[in-house]
Amino acid sequence: MTxxxxxxxxxxxxxxxxxxxxxxxxxxxxxxxxAGYDPRSKExxxxxxxxxxxxxxxxxxxxxxxxxxxxxxxxxxAGNVTLEEELAKDRLIATETTINGRRxxxxxxDNDQHSCAIAVEAKFGIVIFSRTYxxxxxxxxxxxxxxIDLDNLVSRIExxxxxxxx
Numbered sequence: 175m176t177x178x179x180x181x182x183x184x185x186x187x188x189x190x191x192x193x194x195x196x197x198x199x200x201x202x203x204x205x206x207x208x209a210g211y212d213p214r215s216k217e218x219x220x221x222x223x224x225x226x227x228x229x230x231x232x233x234x235x236x237x238x239x240x241x242x243x244x245x246x247x248x249x250x251x252a253g254n255v256t257l258e259e260e261l262a263k264d265r266l267i268a269t270e271t272t273i274n275g276r277r278x279x280x281x282x283x284d285n286d287q288h289s290c291a292i293a294v295e296a297k298f299g300i301v302i303f304s305r306t307y308x309x310x311x312x313x314x315x316x317x318x319x320x321x322i323d324l325d326n327l328v329s330r331i332e333x334x335x336x337x338x339x340x
Contacts, residue, residue: 184220186227190254191298195335197250198231209327211248212236221251226299228253246307248327254299268293273325274332282320290321292328296335303328 203213215234235246291304
């Protein structure tokens with residue numbers, strides 16, 4: 175049996191690599207469910223910007239803790255920009271790190287409260303995993319909790335980034 179690569183849902187003529195990982199199609203539902211996200215809540219978005227493109231998918235969290243956590247969401251964006259471009263754009267909020275040995279950036283912006291992102295390098299560019307908490311109280315979520323376990327989710331999805339899809 176021969177494996178074929180699926181054509182990306184958005185193709186640009188920027189001269190950059192085509193995005194070969196689709197966050198709406200290439201993450202198994204069971205991985206999302208195990209991580210506390212509802213695959214049925216999938217929201218698809220495309221951002222063809224002319225000189226680069228992002229394929230995006232959003233998911234709602236499934237855990238609700240009355241008095242603490244109303245809801246939370248995960249946005250995953252696969253783009254054909256480089257990790258160096260992402261670092262240059264977000265250098266004031268980004269810290270270099272690794273996920274499963276792959277170069278990555280941890281991005282925490284105090285002006286974007288309750289959110290945390292990890293940008294992971296891929297052959298075609300980057301994949302950004304961005305989680306936002308929506309607390310059901312006015313106290314907010316402490317900053318030290320914004321990123322808890324996001325690296326575990328990214329570590330589970332990272333091996334899927336370079337696999338050929340049919």
